[in-house]
Amino acid sequence: MxxxxxxxxxxxxxxxxxxxxxxxxxNPFSQILFPGPFPPEAVAGRGAQLAAELKKDPTVRWLKVVDTDLPEGEQMIAFAKWHIYIEKPPQPTPRSFGSGCNAEACELVFGDLAKLRSRIWGDKHCVYLSLLHTDPKHQGRGAGSILTKWGLEEAKRLNLVVYLESSPAAHSLYKRHGFRDIEVLTADLSKWGATEEHKTWSMKYDPSEIAS
Incomplete structure (x- = not known):
């Protein structure tokens, strides 16, 4: 199917x-950023956090990819959270990291990402890809491309630029869909045993540039 x-x-x-x-x-950095242990309710709590954001943030758009041949409850194999900023994006809010997270390492990575995001697209109206995850058991089937294309079509329809931050694993996917690198952010996590730098790419898709 x-x-x-x-x-x-x-x-x-x-x-x-x-x-x-x-x-x-x-992800090789997961054991540094999220070493655990996590409370039994951690996944449910994260789900509740996502649901609460969906309710209160009118810019959020949730999309999923499903395989209807799978058993009920497992059909959703990928998920994306987009933001449509017709008005200027909100100001960054203070972050907190829950039990099981390495708060210092997370602040180093995600705090610097928030600063980079604010500096690069600050008050610009845009489409922003906040989350895109595929179940590892279903990677390579095209779910990530399907979710990415949705945002690109929205951007074309609204005549807005798309921004995202990419991990090394997803970088080639976004490049194939026309995104270009703006800047790469590196974080030194050697304090916690990392043998290479943590890298995140800030990327941009401009429909006007693609059309030209």
Whole structure:
């Protein structure tokens, strides 16, 4: 059965959190940023956090990719959280990192990312890809491309630029879809045993540039 793109709802929040947790598993920096142990309710709590944001933030758009041949409860194999900023993006809010996270390392990575984001696109109206995760058991099937294309079509329709931050694993995917690098942010996590720098690419897709 071909994969299907569908709107995601609050009922999908728990599954989205499960996919996010599984997707971070193979990342070599996960044991530094999220060493654990995590409380038993951690995934449910993350799902509740996502659901609460969906309710209160009118810029949020949730999308999912499903495989209807899979058992009920497992059909959702990928998830994306987009923001449509028709008005200027909100100011960054203070971050907190829960039990099981290395707060110092997380602040080093995610705090610097927030500063980079503010500096690069600050008050610009734009489309922003906040989250995109595919269940590792279903990677390579095109779910990430389906979710990416949705945002690009929205950007074309609204005549807005798209921004995102990419991990090394997703960098080639976004390049294939026309994104270009703006800047690469590196973080030195050797204090916690990392043998290479943590890298994140700030990337941009401008429909006017692609059209030209």
């Amino acid at each position: 071909p994969l299907e793109l569908q709107p995601a709802t609050e009922a999908d929040a728990r599954r989205a959190a499960e996919i996010e947790s599984a997707a971070y598993g193979p």
